[in-house]
Amino acid sequence: xxxxxxxxxxxxxxxxxxxxxxxxxxxxxxxxxxxxxxxxxxxxxxxxxxxxxxxxxxxxxxxxxxxxxxxx
Amino acid sequence: xxxxxxxxxxxxxxxxxxxxxxxxxxxxxxxxxxxxxxxxxxxxxxxxxxxxxxxxxxxxxxxxxxxxxxxxxxxxxxxxxxxxxxxxxxxxxxxxxxxxxxxxxxxxxxxxxxxxxxxxxxxxxxxxxxxxxxxxxxxxxxxxxxxxxxxxxxxxxxxxxxxxxxxxxxxxxxxxxxxxxxxxxxxxxxxxxxxxxxxxxxxxxxxxxxxxxxxxxxxxxxxxxxxxxxxxxxxxxxxxxxxxxxxxxxx
Numbered sequence: 121x122x123x124x125x126x127x128x129x130x131x132x133x134x135x136x137x138x139x140x141x142x143x144x145x146x147x148x149x150x151x152x153x154x155x156x157x158x159x160x161x162x163x164x165x166x167x168x169x170x171x172x173x174x175x176x177x178x179x180x181x182x183x184x185x186x187x188x189x190x191x192x
Numbered sequence: 193x194x195x196x197x198x199x200x201x202x203x204x205x206x207x208x209x210x211x212x213x214x215x216x217x218x219x220x221x222x223x224x225x226x227x228x229x230x231x232x233x234x235x236x237x238x239x240x241x242x243x244x245x246x247x248x249x250x251x252x253x254x255x256x257x258x259x260x261x262x263x264x265x266x267x268x269x270x271x272x273x274x275x276x277x278x279x280x281x282x283x284x285x286x287x288x289x290x291x292x293x294x295x296x297x298x299x300x301x302x303x304x305x306x307x308x309x310x311x312x313x314x315x316x317x318x319x320x321x322x323x324x325x326x327x328x329x330x331x332x333x334x335x336x337x338x339x340x341x342x343x344x345x346x347x348x349x350x351x352x353x354x355x356x357x358x359x360x361x362x363x364x365x366x367x368x369x370x371x372x373x374x375x376x377x378x379x380x381x382x383x384x385x386x387x388x389x390x391x392x393x394x395x396x397x398x399x400x401x402x403x404x405x406x407x408x409x410x411x412x413x414x415x416x417x418x419x420x421x422x423x424x425x426x427x428x429x430x431x432x433x434x435x436x437x438x439x440x441x442x443x
Contacts, residue, residue, distance in 0.1 A: 123325075123328075123329055123332070126329065126333060127332065127333065127336065130333050130336050130337075131336065134275075134276055134279070134336070134337060134340065135272060135275045135276060135279070136275075137279045137283075138279060138282065141275075141278060141279065141282065142275055145271070145274050145275055145278060146271070146275075149271055149274070149401055152401075153405055156405050156406060156407070157405070157406075163405070163406050163407040163408065164407060164408070164409075164410070166402075166405065166407060167402045167407040167409065170398055170401060170402055170405075170407075171398050171402075171419065171422070174274060174278065174394065174397070174398055175422065175423070175426050177278065178278050178281060178282060178285075178394070178423070178427070178430070179426060179430050181278070181282050182282045182285045182286060182430050183430070183433075183434070185282065185286060185291070186286060186289065186291045186434050189286075189291055189292065190291070
């Protein structure tokens with residue numbers, strides 16, 4: 121039984137290790153989808169938003185975690 | 193395979209190989225602790241059973257995903273790869289900057305040996321069972337991430353088998369070296385490998401999420417290389433910023 125719980129924890133941890141990073145990424149993908157599908161902007165422009173957004177989320181999540189760890 | 197296929201296949205197989213290398217090194221430390229305390233039989237039995245279960249998972253889930261429409265599959269897998277890849281890369285940057293400690297395989301080996309010795313001391317019966325279960329659990333938990341990577345980067349383009357073989361090659365390489373050396377593989381640059389895999393998975397994530405949303409990337413599959421270079425550059429730069437003493441003072 122403990123193995124099943126550990127497997128479930130591992131699977132959740134794979135995608136939800138940092139709740140804010142997960143939320144921000146999902147929010148970014150939703151924004152890009154709206155831009156491309158509903159507002160019909162040039163798809164490549166949406167691609168640029170996606171790429172730069174992911175890089176920004178990565179940097180923010182890393183710096184935030186570093187600050188948090190150094191403060192505690 | 194033509195060159196166009198190789199431009200996706202090579203990063204996909206490479207990612208699976210490197211990710212497997214990292215995870216198998218971690219699992220091997222526990223397998224070694226088990227085999228040192230209880231002999232190779234329970235360690236091998238636990239390892240083979242877990243590998244068979246992971247293989248079954250890949251064989252069952254991989255082809256199932258081929259039935260989903262390509263754009264939807266790319267979008268779902270792309271988003272999952274983004275979540276997973278960015279998470280790995282974030283942790284690798286923090287380790288590279290020294291914010292969180294690097295994994296110490298020798299310390300893990302000592303801790304696992306002590307835990308196993310304590311567990312077997314408490315229960316005088318089924319010692320091999322406990323040892324085998326520890327090896328099984330280690331391989332299963334460490335292998336789950338590899339199974340996800342194999343399915344995610346392999347299923348969308350019909351590359352499941354080559355990618356799975358890449359992962360298997362890494363398993364065999366680590367186990368062969370481990371059996372010969374017979375001590376924790378502490379010298380494997382785990383964080384460098386994790387950094388590389390995080391970069392590749394993030395690049396795949398952007399690429400497939402975009403394709404799922406109908407984006408026609410310039411240069412097609414070659415765009416993957418550009419994305420990977422960007423993630424690598426930004427990752428290294430962030431780690432270098434975090435290493436600066438001024439970052440400490442700013443706190």
